[in-house]
Amino acid sequence: MTWTRVPGVASLIWLALAVAFFALQTVTVPVTDPELRDAVGETASFAPDLWLPLFSFDGGTVIDMQASNDVRVLTFGLLDAETRAVDALRGTPVTLALGWFAALMALIEAGLAWAFRDREEKLVRPLVRAAGIFLVIWSFYGHEPFWDWMLRGLFPTSPDLLYNSNVLVSLASQHLELVLVSSILTITIGLSLGIAVTRAAFREFLPLVSDVVNSGQTVPTLAIIAIMAPIIGFGFWPAIVALILYGLLPIVRNTIVGLEGVDPAMIDAAKGMGMTPTQILWQIEVPSAASIILAGVRTSVVINVGTAALGAFVGSGGLGNPIASGLNQSIDPWVLLGALAAALLAILLDYILGRIEYVMTPKGLQIEQ
Amino acid sequence: MIEFQNVVKRFPDGFTAVKGLNLTVHDGEITVFIGPSGCGKTTSMRMVNRLLSITEGKILVEGRDNRDFPAEELRRKIGYAIQQIGLFPHFTVLDNIAVVPRMLGWEESRIRKRVDELLDLVGLDPDINRDKYPRQLSGGQQQRVGVARALGADPPIMLMDEPFGAIDPITREVLQEEFLAIQQEIGKTIIFVTHDIDEAIKMGDRIAILRDGALEQYDTPDNILAHPKDRFVRDFVGSDRSLKRLGLVRVSELMDPESKPLVRMRDSTDKARQVIEEHKVRSAFVVDDEGVLKGWVDLDGIRHAPNSLIDAMMEADFHEIGVRKGNTAREALSAMVARGFRITPVVDKNGRLVGSITLKALQDLAEQEWSEEEATAS
Numbered sequence: 001m002t003w004t005r006v007p008g009v010a011s012l013i014w015l016a017l018a019v020a021f022f023a024l025q026t027v028t029v030p031v032t033d034p035e036l037r038d039a040v041g042e043t044a045s046f047a048p049d050l051w052l053p054l055f056s057f058d059g060g061t062v063i064d065m066q067a068s069n070d071v072r073v074l075t076f077g078l079l080d081a082e083t084r085a086v087d088a089l090r091g092t093p094v095t096l097a098l099g100w101f102a103a104l105m106a107l108i109e110a111g112l113a114w115a116f117r118d119r120e121e122k123l124v125r126p127l128v129r130a131a132g133i134f135l136v137i138w139s140f141y142g143h144e145p146f147w148d149w150m151l152r153g154l155f156p157t158s159p160d161l162l163y164n165s166n167v168l169v170s171l172a173s174q175h176l177e178l179v180l181v182s183s184i185l186t187i188t189i190g191l192s193l194g195i196a197v198t199r200a201a202f203r204e205f206l207p208l209v210s211d212v213v214n215s216g217q218t219v220p221t222l223a224i225i226a227i228m229a230p231i232i233g234f235g236f237w238p239a240i241v242a243l244i245l246y247g248l249l250p251i252v253r254n255t256i257v258g259l260e261g262v263d264p265a266m267i268d269a270a271k272g273m274g275m276t277p278t279q280i281l282w283q284i285e286v287p288s289a290a291s292i293i294l295a296g297v298r299t300s301v302v303i304n305v306g307t308a309a310l311g312a313f314v315g316s317g318g319l320g321n322p323i324a325s326g327l328n329q330s331i332d333p334w335v336l337l338g339a340l341a342a343a344l345l346a347i348l349l350d351y352i353l354g355r356i357e358y359v360m361t362p363k364g365l366q367i368e369q
Numbered sequence: 370m371i372e373f374q375n376v377v378k379r380f381p382d383g384f385t386a387v388k389g390l391n392l393t394v395h396d397g398e399i400t401v402f403i404g405p406s407g408c409g410k411t412t413s414m415r416m417v418n419r420l421l422s423i424t425e426g427k428i429l430v431e432g433r434d435n436r437d438f439p440a441e442e443l444r445r446k447i448g449y450a451i452q453q454i455g456l457f458p459h460f461t462v463l464d465n466i467a468v469v470p471r472m473l474g475w476e477e478s479r480i481r482k483r484v485d486e487l488l489d490l491v492g493l494d495p496d497i498n499r500d501k502y503p504r505q506l507s508g509g510q511q512q513r514v515g516v517a518r519a520l521g522a523d524p525p526i527m528l529m530d531e532p533f534g535a536i537d538p539i540t541r542e543v544l545q546e547e548f549l550a551i552q553q554e555i556g557k558t559i560i561f562v563t564h565d566i567d568e569a570i571k572m573g574d575r576i577a578i579l580r581d582g583a584l585e586q587y588d589t590p591d592n593i594l595a596h597p598k599d600r601f602v603r604d605f606v607g608s609d610r611s612l613k614r615l616g617l618v619r620v621s622e623l624m625d626p627e628s629k630p631l632v633r634m635r636d637s638t639d640k641a642r643q644v645i646e647e648h649k650v651r652s653a654f655v656v657d658d659e660g661v662l663k664g665w666v667d668l669d670g671i672r673h674a675p676n677s678l679i680d681a682m683m684e685a686d687f688h689e690i691g692v693r694k695g696n697t698a699r700e701a702l703s704a705m706v707a708r709g710f711r712i713t714p715v716v717d718k719n720g721r722l723v724g725s726i727t728l729k730a731l732q733d734l735a736e737q738e739w740s741e742e743e744a745t746a747s
């Protein structure tokens with residue numbers, strides 16, 4: 001029994017987080033800009049501009065912090081950097097964000113703990129928890145002042161910290177789009193290939209497919225991209241093709257290994273009981289191989305996050321952009337920004353896929369502690 | 370009924386594993402396929418539910434060519450249990466047993482009832498085991514679940530390929546006994562593959578001895594032991610087949626209910642001496658007023674304590690020195706050898722003496738067999 005299984009602990013942790021977020025949340029500052037003063041009065045209250053558009057609640061003044069030095073804001077407890085101020089004020093009451101969100105999560109966790117008080121439940125709770133943690137991390141991730149503060153710590157003298165103001169989230173979104181689109185295609189193709197070549201009808205192709213998939217990974221991605229670009233053109237799709245070719249190996253390999261590793265006696269028993277090949281595949285083979293296949297998916301997706309950065313060279317956008325530009329113009333913070341952001345993304349996706357893997361591994365196959 | 374008619378199995382590599390098998394498996398009987406490794410037992414069995422195709426000839430299942438049924442439908446009617454058990458580790462015990470009933474579209478309430486019934490039948494407490502996963506069970510328990518699963522939808526026919534093969538000898542015997550008791554109740558038509566001759570003799574109503582893909586001899590265990598067709602079968606059943614045959618004969622068939630060299634505890638030692646001499650035995654059994662066996666007395670004892678039978682007798686528990694009618698002749702022999710008796714008392718469950726069985730009776734049985742064999746050999 002780990003501490004996370006103690007009923008209510010998760011809920012208490014969220015509650016503590018909520019209190020902390022609320023405590024750090026609102027900062028009141030004098031408004032110096034005369035125009036702005038007319039609009040909001042002597043002082044303005046600011047809530048941290050964390051990227052959580054989905055979770056907006058009343059409780060502050062909406063301010064989009066952008067360039068202007070008139071107002072100094074302490075945005076987040078950690079952050080005593082200057083924010084680049086306020087150029088506009090959407091006079092509606094806002095929002096925050098993390099405090100409320102954490103409070104909501106505390107409620108949800110408490111509710112779940114009560115609902116599942118006397119049985120082990122491993123689908124809803126881990127997923128809810130993963131989603132909650134993801135959103136919290138993602139709000140920091142998308143919070144530019146936070147990056148600004150961090151990079152300034154590392155490069156105190158550099159004039160160009162953020163690659164471009166307010167683009168991190170859009171770069172990351174492009175990056176995610178690349179990764180998700182390519183991963184979905186890779187998973188579909190990889191699973192189908194792996195399943196097909198382990199069926200009796202196509203078994204003769206097994207060595208061929210193994211070879212092709214293996215060699216796919218030995219060709220440098222950049223080479224694939226370079227070959228693809230003239231054929232397909234620049235932009236999104238050549239990068240996707242390269243990512244698919246590159247990400248296929250772990251999935252196909254693990255699918256084959258997983259399916260081939262299913263105890264033949266089990267399949268014999270299934271057949272002998274009159275299960276159809278389709279039933280055997282989906283009810284027996286795939287569930288038995290699920291954890292191995294999902295490990296392959298996880299590896300593939302994580303590899304893709306790194307590889308997708310190369311997409312910048314064919315103009316597919318993504319977090320490779322600041323890296324490429326940073327390298328071109330010798331601006332280290334940009335390189336670091338892209339690399340760190342990509343690494344964080346990889347860790348985040350790995351965590352989520354790890355939870356999914358855990359949830360999708362059939363209970364009878366899990367190792368007992 | 371399952372009928373093999375000139376069944377031939379040739380594998381794609383050209384190897385002929387079954388060479389024209391003709392054999393009828395009778396309803397409600399356990400037919401054991403036995404033979405040396407690689408003789409085609411498994412191959413023959415797997416053609417019945419069409420896990421392997423038949424090259425030539427045909428197999429009739431309930432009077433119909435088994436190729437007339439769609440393969441899956443045929444298999445759902447035939448229970449299948451194998452040595453490796455092949456339980457699905459991600460299914461609970463309930464789900465494992467419910468596989469075929471679910472495919473047949475049974476209602477969930479009926480399935481639950483059936484599963485509990487089957488778990489009871491194979492000696493597993495349903496409330497404790499129903500929701501367990503296979504890895505939470507011992508090997509013997511898994512084997513029981515395997516048998517319960519094969520019985521899932523109450524198929525009239527069962528194929529069992531060394532179902533108790535992976536089990537230690539003690540548990541195997543327990544499972545064999547239990548399965549025989551179950552079979553008494555359910556009376557399935559069963560093909561049972563084994564390469565253990567003792568298991569074959571114990572489990573089989575009939576034994577089919579296979580050799581190199583052909584039927585060598587097909588008969589009841591007793592006949593096979595008494596009249597092995599040729600040298601191969603004789604070697605196969607082993608040189609101790611007389612002893613094995615004693616394992617098929619019950620004490621009740623050989624005992625003499627009249628011959629009871631017995632004295633009562635309150636009788637005199639003279640009476641005891643008289644009984645011993647009269648019956649030409651070395652010792653007489655001593656019973657109490659209810660006729661319950663209390664021990665025995667021999668001439669040595671009488672010499673030491675000529676005045677009191679109670680002092681002269683050797684006291685013993687009837688469980689230890691007596692055999693029951695249901696015991697095998699082999700067990701009676703074992704009891705005699707262990708105690709140096711030429712005669713062993715037969716008791717009922719309360720310890721009352723109901724007769725005796727003599728070493729001579731056992732010898733006679735073996736001799737009769739021997740002479741029969743001489744006759745067939747010449």
Ligand SMILES: Nc1ncnc2c1ncn2[C@@H]1O[C@H](COP(=O)(O)OP(=O)(O)OP(=O)(O)O)[C@@H](O)[C@H]1O
Nearest residue numbers: 380382384386405406407408409410411412413564
């Ligand atoms: N798929 C196959 N292809 C070629 N030969 C096979 C195949 N399966 C079995 N055989 C051969 O057929 C023969 C009979 O095999 P089978 O499995 O029926 O033996 P068995 O009597 O069950 O032996 P055991 O007691 O070892 O289980 C063996 O010689 C085996 O090598």
Ligand SMILES: [Mg+2]
Nearest residue numbers: 410411412530
């Ligand atoms: Mg075999």
